Amino acid sequence: MKDRNELLExxxxxxxxxxxxNELWQEIFDDFEHNFIYLVKQKNELIAFLTIFNWGKExxxxxxxxxxxKSSYRGQRIAHKLFETMISEMKKEGIRDFRGETRVxxxxxxxxxxxxxxxxxxxxxxxxxxxxxxxxxxxxxxKL
Ligand SMILES: CC(C)(COP(=O)(O)OP(=O)(O)OC[C@H]1O[C@@H](n2cnc3c(N)ncnc32)[C@H](O)[C@@H]1OP(=O)(O)O)[C@@H](O)C(=O)NCCC(=O)NCCS
Numbered sequence: 139m140k141d142r143n144e145l146l147e148x149x150x151x152x153x154x155x156x157x158x159x160n161e162l163w164q165e166i167f168d169d170f171e172h173n174f175i176y177l178v179k180q181k182n183e184l185i186a187f188l189t190i191f192n193w194g195k196e197x198x199x200x201x202x203x204x205x206x207x208k209s210s211y212r213g214q215r216i217a218h219k220l221f222e223t224m225i226s227e228m229k230k231e232g233i234r235d236f237r238g239e240t241r242v243x244x245x246x247x248x249x250x251x252x253x254x255x256x257x258x259x260x261x262x263x264x265x266x267x268x269x270x271x272x273x274x275x276x277x278x279x280x281k282l
Contacts, residue, residue: 152206188220202238239273251276
């Protein structure tokens, strides 16, 4: 929780008007049973984050809910490292199904999904606001 303010600042830098509001962040901080937050720090600086929602036994999949790397640190495979760590940890918890989505124009994020063998399973029309844009939904399934 000591990183809370820096995390919200980084979210703002990454998403601008689309950043999560305080209420939504509070819901996450209030439910660490399902929500996991991965932080990447260099020295004392927060440079990247990944949040997921683990449905546990209820639905048995992990939803990638948010990810961002500080602009001056992008392109250094930090998002890849976050995915690698998260997928390996969640597999140990028994999760075999991972889901997420991104804007059709977000090529760096699509590259991360495809490098981890996620497949584009669906398009959600006008899913995003500011600006209105379709979402590509990605899914990764490991065989049991
Ligand atoms: C998406 C985001 C998290 C990626 O973080 P990152 O730490 O820079 O990611 P990585 O370096 O691990 O990987 C990005 C990949 O995209 C590639 N890439 C960058 N621009 C690209 C483009 N225009 N077209 C295709 N690929 C591109 C990079 O080359 C890299 O792949 P490589 O390592 O195989 O060369 C970062 O760009 C970000 O914070 N964006 C703003 C917030 C956001 O959009 N989050 C995702 C919401 S779903």
